[in-house]
Amino acid sequence: MTDEIILTDLHSHTTASDGQLTPSELIERAIEKGVKVFAITDHDTTDGLAEAHAYNQAHETPLTLIDGVEISTRWNSFDIHIVALKVAVDHPALVSFLENQRSLRSERAKEIGERLHKAGIEGAYEGAKEYAGDAAISRGHYARWLAEKGYATHTANVFKRYLARGKTGYVPNNWGSMANAIDVIHQAGGVAVLAHPNGYKLSAKWVKRLVREFKEAGGDAMEVVLGQQTIDDRSQLIALSVLNNLSCxxxxxxxxxxSWIELGRNLFQPQGVHWVWQSKRWMEAK
Known part of the structure; x- marks a missing residue:
């Protein structure tokens, strides 16, 4: 990349995980929205990338498409997500790691279904599985089914009432450590990015601790600009990245x-920020 501002979006999902557009549909939408550099980062899988690349290359004005994956980890009992960018999807360490992640997802999904069943909500597992198709079942699939069946007005309310910590269908995560995930990402030649640091409902003090320990575990960058955030949130995250020597x-x-989230929308690139694509690890990746 040059100093020219190029519309970039490095975090998105397809039907390979809990997104609702196929990889081809997502690429088409990104192109329509003017995105030039784009990463598909499905939860714990790279299964959508082959279709995405095939469709992208067949397009008249293809994107610069970055291979990615969003990895679930455990930190002080919290689900913490790490976006891996520019990974070699066929690297044995990454392939083995993601196979294990799918197994862990399957175990957790079944337990969620059992807990909802015991609470009198029948058919939730089967309903979520129908939404998931060939993808691993996630809480997002459960949320869609529960909302459709009228247990809440929309998926966000489903999480609050049934799937959040302490609620009927909540099952504690069973992921591995941030350090292990970061090590696998690096083995696969990728860049490890802390996803949405303000999205875990942590106090400011705990967010600072999370970012510090992510860096200590070998992390490379953190998301500081998101589709929905205040200017103050953005400024605070940029300051945290500088404090911890992380790229943005x-x-x-x-x-x-x-109506609230769109590809490329509000993804500003403030001046004076050290972006992940300017980092040595990014430039050394394939």
Missing amino acids: SLGSDFHFPS
Whole structure:
């Protein structure tokens, strides 16, 4: 990349995980929205990337498409996500790691279904599985089914009432450590990015601790510009990245078309920021 501002979105999801657009549909939408550099970062899988590349290359004006994956980890009992960018998707360490992640997802999904069943909500596992298709079942799939069946007005309310910590369908995560995930990302030649640091409902003090320990575990960058955030939030995250010597990333975390999240929307690139694509690890990656 040059100093020219190029519309970049490095966090998105397809039907390979809990997104609602196929990889081809997502690429088409990104092109329509004027995105030039784009990463698909499905939860714990790279299964959508082959289709995405095939469709992208067949397009008249292809994107610069970055291979990515969003990895779930455990930190002080919290689900913490790490976006891996520019990974070699066929690297044995990454392939083995993601196979294990899918197994862990399957175990957790079944337990969620059992807990909802015991609470009198029948058919939730089967309903979530129908939404998931060939993808691993996630809480997002459960949320869609529960909302469709009228247990809440929309998916966000489903999480609050049934799937959040302490609620009926909540199952503690069973992921590995941040350090292990970062090590695998580096083995696969990728860049490890802390996803949406303000999205875990942590106090400011705990966010600072999370960012510090992410860096200590070998992390490379953190998301500081998101599709929905205040100017103060953005400034605070940029300051945290500087304090911890982390590069900065940005992304919409797009899952489906909506009025509040869109590919490339509000992904500003403030001047004076050290972006992840300017980092040595990024430039050394394939």
